[in-house]
Amino acid sequence: MEQPQQLTRSELYKLSHQCLEYARRLATHDQGEVNRELCREYNRFLDHVHSYDLLRQPLARLRPARGITRWMVLAAVLLVWLLLSMVGSWVFEQLPLMLLLGISTMLIFMVYLVPPAAYGTSVEQIEGGVLAVVTELQKILASEQLGLSEAAFFVVRDVLQEASDELRQQVYLSRAELR
Numbered sequence: 001m002e003q004p005q006q007l008t009r010s011e012l013y014k015l016s017h018q019c020l021e022y023a024r025r026l027a028t029h030d031q032g033e034v035n036r037e038l039c040r041e042y043n044r045f046l047d048h049v050h051s052y053d054l055l056r057q058p059l060a061r062l063r064p065a066r067g068i069t070r071w072m073v074l075a076a077v078l079l080v081w082l083l084l085s086m087v088g089s090w091v092f093e094q095l096p097l098m099l100l101l102g103i104s105t106m107l108i109f110m111v112y113l114v115p116p117a118a119y120g121t122s123v124e125q126i127e128g129g130v131l132a133v134v135t136e137l138q139k140i141l142a143s144e145q146l147g148l149s150e151a152a153f154f155v156v157r158d159v160l161q162e163a164s165d166e167l168r169q170q171v172y173l174s175r176a177e178l179r
Contacts, residue, residue, distance in 0.1 A: 004050075004051060004052060004053040004056050005051055005052060005053065006052070006053055007052040007053060007054040007055060007140070007146070008146070009146050009147070009148050009152065011052065012137065012140065012141070012146055012148070012156060013148075013152060013155070013156055015049070015052075015137065016134075016137055016156045016159045016160050016163070017159055018045075019130060019133060019134050019137065019159075019160065019163045020159050020160075020162055020163040020166070022045065022130055022163075023127070023130060023134075023163045023166040023167045023170075024166060026038070026123060026126060026127050026130065026167075026170065027166060027169075027170050029123045030123060031122065031123050031124040031127070031170060031171075031173070031174035032115070032116065032117070032122055032123070032124060032174065033070075033116055033122060033123060034066075034067065034068065034069045034070070034116045034117075034119075034120035034121060034122055034123075035067075035069075035123060036067040036069060038065075038123060038126060039065035039066065039067035039120070039121055039126070040065075040067060042064075042065045042121070042126045042129065042130075043064045043065055045130070046062060046064060046065075046129065049062075049133050054140055054145075055133070055136060055137075055140075058136050058139075059132060059133060059136055062129050062132060062133075065120075065121035065125070065126055065129075066119070066120045066121045067120060067121070068119045068120035069116070069120060070111065070112070070116055070120075073111055073114075073119055074108065074111045077107050077108075077110075077111055078104070078107070078108075081103065081104055081107055085103075085104075124170070124171060124174045127167050127170050127171055128167075128171060130163075130167055131164065131167040131168065131171070134160055134163045134164045134167065135164065137156075137160055138157075138160050138161075138164065141153065141156055141157060141160065
Protein backbone atom coordinates (compact mmCIF):
# COMPACT_ATOMS: atom_id res chain seq x y z
CA MET A 1 0.00 0.00 0.00
CA GLU A 2 1.35 3.39 -0.96
CA GLN A 3 2.26 6.02 1.57
CA PRO A 4 -0.53 8.59 2.08
CA GLN A 5 0.24 12.17 1.17
CA GLN A 6 -0.33 14.93 3.65
CA LEU A 7 -3.52 16.98 3.35
CA THR A 8 -2.28 20.54 3.20
CA ARG A 9 -4.19 23.82 3.22
CA SER A 10 -3.93 24.22 -0.53
CA GLU A 11 -5.01 20.61 -1.09
CA LEU A 12 -8.04 21.13 1.18
CA TYR A 13 -8.92 24.26 -0.79
CA LYS A 14 -8.63 22.42 -4.14
CA LEU A 15 -10.48 19.35 -2.89
CA SER A 16 -13.39 21.44 -1.58
CA HIS A 17 -13.80 23.09 -4.98
CA GLN A 18 -13.55 19.70 -6.70
CA CYS A 19 -16.35 18.39 -4.49
CA LEU A 20 -18.59 21.33 -5.36
CA GLU A 21 -17.97 20.96 -9.08
CA TYR A 22 -18.53 17.20 -8.82
CA ALA A 23 -21.81 17.70 -6.91
CA ARG A 24 -23.07 20.08 -9.59
CA ARG A 25 -22.22 17.62 -12.37
CA LEU A 26 -23.89 14.73 -10.54
CA ALA A 27 -27.09 16.78 -10.26
CA THR A 28 -27.51 16.66 -14.05
CA HIS A 29 -27.87 12.86 -14.14
CA ASP A 30 -30.78 10.52 -13.43
CA GLN A 31 -30.39 9.65 -9.75
CA GLY A 32 -31.73 6.12 -9.90
CA GLU A 33 -29.74 4.85 -12.86
CA VAL A 34 -26.28 3.33 -13.06
CA ASN A 35 -23.89 5.28 -15.28
CA ARG A 36 -20.65 3.44 -16.07
CA GLU A 37 -18.65 6.58 -16.81
CA LEU A 38 -19.75 8.21 -13.54
CA CYS A 39 -18.79 5.03 -11.68
CA ARG A 40 -15.30 5.16 -13.20
CA GLU A 41 -15.00 8.85 -12.36
CA TYR A 42 -16.14 8.21 -8.78
CA ASN A 43 -13.58 5.41 -8.39
CA ARG A 44 -10.81 7.77 -9.54
CA PHE A 45 -12.12 10.45 -7.17
CA LEU A 46 -12.22 7.95 -4.31
CA ASP A 47 -8.65 6.83 -5.01
CA HIS A 48 -7.57 10.47 -4.96
CA VAL A 49 -9.38 11.10 -1.66
CA HIS A 50 -7.98 7.94 -0.06
CA SER A 51 -4.47 9.12 -0.92
CA TYR A 52 -4.64 11.79 1.82
CA ASP A 53 -3.53 10.93 5.35
CA LEU A 54 -6.39 12.68 7.16
CA LEU A 55 -9.07 11.17 4.90
CA ARG A 56 -7.89 7.60 4.43
CA GLN A 57 -9.01 6.20 7.79
CA PRO A 58 -12.34 8.04 8.25
CA LEU A 59 -13.43 7.26 4.69
CA ALA A 60 -12.19 3.67 4.59
CA ARG A 61 -15.79 2.41 4.59
CA LEU A 62 -16.47 3.98 1.19
CA ARG A 63 -16.23 1.29 -1.47
CA PRO A 64 -15.62 1.67 -5.19
CA ALA A 65 -18.64 1.99 -7.44
CA ARG A 66 -19.95 -0.99 -9.40
CA GLY A 67 -20.63 0.03 -12.99
CA ILE A 68 -23.02 -2.82 -13.79
CA THR A 69 -25.85 -1.45 -15.90
CA ARG A 70 -29.30 -2.87 -16.57
CA TRP A 71 -28.33 -3.71 -20.14
CA MET A 72 -25.42 -5.81 -18.90
CA VAL A 73 -27.69 -7.73 -16.54
CA LEU A 74 -30.31 -8.17 -19.24
CA ALA A 75 -27.70 -9.49 -21.68
CA ALA A 76 -26.37 -11.94 -19.09
CA VAL A 77 -29.88 -13.17 -18.21
CA LEU A 78 -30.79 -13.62 -21.86
CA LEU A 79 -27.54 -15.45 -22.55
CA VAL A 80 -28.19 -17.83 -19.66
CA TRP A 81 -31.77 -18.29 -20.84
CA LEU A 82 -30.59 -19.02 -24.39
CA LEU A 83 -28.10 -21.61 -23.17
CA LEU A 84 -30.67 -23.23 -20.89
CA SER A 85 -33.32 -23.30 -23.61
CA MET A 86 -30.90 -24.88 -26.07
CA VAL A 87 -29.89 -27.52 -23.55
CA GLY A 88 -33.55 -27.97 -22.56
CA SER A 89 -34.64 -28.45 -26.16
CA TRP A 90 -31.98 -31.12 -26.68
CA VAL A 91 -32.88 -32.93 -23.46
CA PHE A 92 -36.64 -32.51 -23.75
CA GLU A 93 -37.37 -32.55 -27.46
CA GLN A 94 -41.05 -31.87 -26.89
CA LEU A 95 -40.44 -28.59 -24.97
CA PRO A 96 -43.07 -26.18 -26.30
CA LEU A 97 -41.86 -23.02 -27.99
CA MET A 98 -44.53 -20.93 -26.24
CA LEU A 99 -43.16 -22.00 -22.85
CA LEU A 100 -39.69 -20.78 -23.83
CA LEU A 101 -41.15 -17.53 -25.12
CA GLY A 102 -43.13 -17.05 -21.91
CA ILE A 103 -40.08 -17.70 -19.74
CA SER A 104 -37.98 -15.21 -21.72
CA THR A 105 -40.65 -12.52 -21.45
CA MET A 106 -40.92 -13.13 -17.71
CA LEU A 107 -37.13 -12.89 -17.31
CA ILE A 108 -37.02 -9.58 -19.15
CA PHE A 109 -39.75 -8.13 -16.91
CA MET A 110 -38.02 -9.51 -13.81
CA VAL A 111 -34.81 -7.69 -14.75
CA TYR A 112 -36.75 -4.44 -15.10
CA LEU A 113 -38.43 -4.92 -11.72
CA VAL A 114 -35.10 -5.11 -9.90
CA PRO A 115 -33.80 -1.60 -9.14
CA PRO A 116 -30.41 -0.81 -10.70
CA ALA A 117 -28.95 -0.07 -7.26
CA ALA A 118 -29.25 -3.80 -6.44
CA TYR A 119 -26.55 -4.81 -8.93
CA GLY A 120 -24.72 -1.56 -9.67
CA THR A 121 -23.97 1.77 -8.03
CA SER A 122 -26.59 4.40 -8.82
CA VAL A 123 -25.89 8.10 -9.16
CA GLU A 124 -27.67 8.62 -5.84
CA GLN A 125 -25.24 6.24 -4.13
CA ILE A 126 -22.32 8.09 -5.69
CA GLU A 127 -23.76 11.35 -4.35
CA GLY A 128 -23.92 9.74 -0.91
CA GLY A 129 -20.23 8.85 -1.14
CA VAL A 130 -19.28 12.37 -2.21
CA LEU A 131 -21.44 13.73 0.62
CA ALA A 132 -19.46 11.58 3.08
CA VAL A 133 -16.23 13.11 1.73
CA VAL A 134 -17.67 16.63 2.07
CA THR A 135 -18.79 15.92 5.63
CA GLU A 136 -15.34 14.66 6.56
CA LEU A 137 -13.73 17.75 5.00
CA GLN A 138 -16.09 19.91 7.06
CA LYS A 139 -14.97 18.09 10.22
CA ILE A 140 -11.32 18.68 9.35
CA LEU A 141 -12.09 22.33 8.67
CA ALA A 142 -13.96 22.73 11.96
CA SER A 143 -11.11 21.17 13.94
CA GLU A 144 -8.78 23.90 12.60
CA GLN A 145 -5.89 21.44 12.48
CA LEU A 146 -4.63 22.76 9.14
CA GLY A 147 -4.35 26.36 10.29
CA LEU A 148 -6.07 28.08 7.41
CA SER A 149 -6.15 31.84 7.28
CA GLU A 150 -9.44 33.45 8.19
CA ALA A 151 -10.29 34.32 4.59
CA ALA A 152 -9.43 30.83 3.30
CA PHE A 153 -11.38 29.26 6.16
CA PHE A 154 -14.56 31.11 5.21
CA VAL A 155 -14.14 30.42 1.49
CA VAL A 156 -13.63 26.68 2.08
CA ARG A 157 -16.47 26.59 4.62
CA ASP A 158 -18.88 28.23 2.17
CA VAL A 159 -17.80 26.00 -0.73
CA LEU A 160 -18.19 22.84 1.38
CA GLN A 161 -21.56 24.01 2.67
CA GLU A 162 -22.76 24.67 -0.87
CA ALA A 163 -21.55 21.22 -1.99
CA SER A 164 -23.25 19.61 1.00
CA ASP A 165 -26.51 21.45 0.31
CA GLU A 166 -26.43 20.44 -3.36
CA LEU A 167 -25.79 16.78 -2.58
CA ARG A 168 -28.39 16.62 0.19
CA GLN A 169 -30.96 18.26 -2.08
CA GLN A 170 -30.34 15.74 -4.86
CA VAL A 171 -30.58 12.77 -2.48
CA TYR A 172 -33.77 14.23 -0.97
CA LEU A 173 -35.33 14.83 -4.39
CA SER A 174 -34.46 11.32 -5.45
CA ARG A 175 -36.12 9.91 -2.34
CA ALA A 176 -39.17 12.14 -2.78
CA GLU A 177 -39.66 10.81 -6.32
CA LEU A 178 -39.86 7.27 -4.97
CA ARG A 179 -42.82 8.08 -2.74
